[in-house]
Amino acid sequence: MTDFTEKVWQAVKKVPRGEVTTYGYIARKVGKPRAARAVGNALKRNLYRDMHLSKEVPCHRVVRTDGSLGGFARGTKEKLSLLKKEGIKIIDNRVDSKFIVN
DNA sequence: CTAATGACCATTA
């Protein structure tokens, strides 16, 4: 477990239900404004290695800056249904910008 | 050590 990865978790954990954020936002939050890509990588790997923690980290609430869903280890389909279940409005595979916190 | 790999992003065409 690296320091960077740890920080990413902490940041993502704080995203409340019914709210969505972006990879770039998390990157800024952990003090590495240009590490958006690395954030995505970290989340993916964590899901495999630390499954017990993956339940505490709402990684499905992290999407791309343009509102498109981005990736998800179990498929974007699953990501979509999780978000809808939380009351997030999604139009044509894009999260309504109203729900995205920057 | 270097090279490759992405759950990314902004810009350009």
Add this chain to the structure above:
DNA sequence: ATAATGGCCATTA
């Protein structure tokens, strides 16, 4: 609107 491009960066091979 989509597609290609170049940059970005932590992690892994």
